[in-house]
Amino acid sequence: MEDDRPERTNRVETTRARRALLVETAITCFVDQGIARTGMRDIAKKAGVSVGNLYNHFPGRDDLIAEIAKIDAAGLSEVVAQIAECTDPQEAIDRFVKTYFAYCADPVSAVLTVEITSEALRNPAIEDLFSGNRAMLVETLAAAIAAQGQTKTPADVSAGLVLDTIEGFALRVGLTGKKPRKGETEALMSFVRHALTAEED
Amino acid sequence: MEDDRPERTNRVETTRARRALLVETAITCFVDQGIARTGMRDIAKKAGVSVGNLYNHFPGRDDLIAEIAKIDAAGLSEVVAQIAECTDPQEAIDRFVKTYFAYCADPVSAVLTVEITSEALRNPAIEDLFSGNRAMLVETLAAAIAAQGQTKTPADVSAGLVLDTIEGFALRVGLTGKKPRKGETEALMSFVRHALTAEED
DNA sequence: ATCGATTCGATGAACGTTCGTTCACTTAAT
DNA sequence: ATTAAGTGAACGAACGTTCATCGAATCGAT
Structure with missing residues (x-):
């Protein structure tokens, strides 16, 4: 069928969703523990993602805060x-x-x-x-x-x-x-x- | 002369003064860089004092902040x-x-x-x-x-x-x-x- | 007043931990 | 085959804190 699109998830969509998840998770962490007391590992762990991947979506900690x-x-x-x-x-x-x-x-x-x-x-x-x-x-x-x-x-x-x-x-x-x-x-x-x-x- | 007291500095007085200096220096650091970005070494260095000595006057970082x-x-x-x-x-x-x-x-x-x-x-x-x-x-x-x-x-x-x-x-x-x-x-x-x-x- | 003994302020190297960040590598979509 | 998301161990720096050590002020005995 033509309609049988690849079940494999769309890439641009999933990455956007993941990025949004990371931002939301970061906000939660910042509110709960304060920006100063929140590390990159805290955010990654809470979002269920590796630290390295977090850096694939944001160049650095300051950029995440600025975002x-x-x-x-x-x-x-x-x-x-x-x-x-x-x-x-x-x-x-x-x-x-x-x-x-x-x-x-x-x-x-x-x-x-x-x-x-x-x-x-x-x-x-x-x-x-x-x-x-x-x-x-x-x-x-x-x-x-x-x-x-x-x-x-x-x-x-x-x-x-x-x-x-x-x-x-x-x-x-x-x-x-x-x-x-x-x-x-x-x-x-x-x-x-x-x-x-x-x-x- | 009776009035010729020991030139050597009074101990309780100097320690009180030093403690006050440390508090004042800490306030300056906190205002300039923010509490989160101020380390014990920053305060000690700016006050011209060793880190160890800082810990002689305050049990820990949180106590200094509380003070x-x-x-x-x-x-x-x-x-x-x-x-x-x-x-x-x-x-x-x-x-x-x-x-x-x-x-x-x-x-x-x-x-x-x-x-x-x-x-x-x-x-x-x-x-x-x-x-x-x-x-x-x-x-x-x-x-x-x-x-x-x-x-x-x-x-x-x-x-x-x-x-x-x-x-x-x-x-x-x-x-x-x-x-x-x-x-x-x-x-x-x-x-x-x-x-x-x-x-x- | 002088002298050891003692106390305590002061030092900075060192410890263990945590931090932000990097990187060689794997996995999966294009 | 190529590209990019995803992984987690590893790195160097900085953190809060501790420690052995030293020097000077205090004290008790003389």
């Missing part, structure tokens, strides 16, 4: 793009806070953030991956704040402070692993909403 | 105590924001925070050192917020969010190393003041 940082940055980038499309300023801000918080508060994301931040301190290439995202976050949020236009502080400064609040809170939630207390997320939104309100004096 | 975490926590503890003494609620909050921010935004403190946070994720003993401080910070700030009593969200929840904002902003300032833009610190205080203001609806 994961890139994936993390790409995930964040998606969130930013998704948030951007909203017309009403107030609703845009609300959605921003809710969505960005949910993203950052995920335990895996939170732990990775700490680990990668530590890594970025000594690796400019990794830092660059995220500084772009940060700028985009500020830009997106500042636009909504400016459209609402109620405070006298520059919109990008306010946006930065809102991001700090969200990230700080999300990190606290994500690192401890316990869910936020009932109403705590609403408190965050109320907090931000008030913070962006103009004073009367 | 530094303890010092860091103690420094924060001082700040908390210093802040607590203020009667007027609004002024207490303002002082809190300003003082705590200044403390966290110090580059050394900021980098150490990231490094130690990463360490604390896998070392409960270190985490405990800071969870107590966090509770005290929340308690102190919540008292001032409750005394001012304007919002409907629980005071400790608001206090937590204020801390998140301060810490997030301070980390951003401290890690990048560049001073906050003019008026940015005032923006932080204005931001917090508004966030703690009750709504009218």
